[in-house]
Amino acid sequence: MVLSSIFLFNGLSESRLKIITDTVKETRIKKGHWLFHEGDGADRFYALKNGAVELFTRVDNDLELPVTIIRKVGGCFGISALVPPYQYSLSSRCAEDADLLEFRREDIEKLSAEDQALGCTIMTNLAQYLLERLKETRQDLKNHFKALFQSTQT
Amino acid sequence: MVLSSIFLFNGLSESRLKIITDTVKETRIKKGHWLFHEGDGADRFYALKNGAVELFTRVDNDLELPVTIIRKVGGCFGISALVPPYQYSLSSRCAEDADLLEFRREDIEKLSAEDQALGCTIMTNLAQYLLERLKETRQDLKNHFKALFQSTQT
Numbered sequence: 001m002v003l004s005s006i007f008l009f010n011g012l013s014e015s016r017l018k019i020i021t022d023t024v025k026e027t028r029i030k031k032g033h034w035l036f037h038e039g040d041g042a043d044r045f046y047a048l049k050n051g052a053v054e055l056f057t058r059v060d061n062d063l064e065l066p067v068t069i070i071r072k073v074g075g076c077f078g079i080s081a082l083v084p085p086y087q088y089s090l091s092s093r094c095a096e097d098a099d100l101l102e103f104r105r106e107d108i109e110k111l112s113a114e115d116q117a118l119g120c121t122i123m124t125n126l127a128q129y130l131l132e133r134l135k136e137t138r139q140d141l142k143n144h145f146k147a148l149f150q151s152t153q154t
Numbered sequence: 155m156v157l158s159s160i161f162l163f164n165g166l167s168e169s170r171l172k173i174i175t176d177t178v179k180e181t182r183i184k185k186g187h188w189l190f191h192e193g194d195g196a197d198r199f200y201a202l203k204n205g206a207v208e209l210f211t212r213v214d215n216d217l218e219l220p221v222t223i224i225r226k227v228g229g230c231f232g233i234s235a236l237v238p239p240y241q242y243s244l245s246s247r248c249a250e251d252a253d254l255l256e257f258r259r260e261d262i263e264k265l266s267a268e269d270q271a272l273g274c275t276i277m278t279n280l281a282q283y284l285l286e287r288l289k290e291t292r293q294d295l296k297n298h299f300k301a302l303f304q305s306t307q308t
Contacts, residue, residue, distance in 0.1 A: 084282055131284055137288060145213055
């Protein structure tokens, strides 16, 4: 079951995973297909079943900066759909033909309202995930500073 | 009341804020005092009442990289205490004599277990905060790439 491999759902019981499964839509996309663009309103997020999806950002509209490629089963993206102001913070394009699970915010919010423990678990997992990404991004920034610092010392 | 100006508690009722207030410890610290170091186990977070606290990271132990200075009443730091693996991701030093509110993870976890709506609200606010920090840090990284890109074009 793909859902149990999705970090957002870590710690949820089988019965809760089943309830979420009932809301999921499966989608097949072709290489080169755009799922969303940075800045778009975000009403759904995705998890990978197979294939590959690339996430990137644009620097001044003239330079594409890759952020990551998702290849792992259960790899999740578009999670800005769960956090105000509900706006995608990256762009997403299919890198290899892929099967996806599509989750709508509306459904997750409804389930969370009905079952607060479920909502709480998802939000705790999301906070953990975002903190990890923040640390990674800070590390990238540090590496840049380090390179810059070293170049001024030689 | 300082608690209502803390982003983590946005949306909580007065009665819930009162319950949290009862767990808080007030602390006065002097300029130059260290609150915690990057990598330390994180069991408490802080909110500023007055004064200033600096957050920074170290690059290879030989270069101190400032991340931010907190001066705003209710400004919060050390929130890695709420997210596994409960390890501070930055260091914190008092920049100007300060009065702080100190929140222990243990207390917040206890209150969240007793009142899941409270826990859910805190975690949702935390996820929103972390996503904002992630976007800012990505923007810093983009600015570096942009500068680097431009320097190779001239």
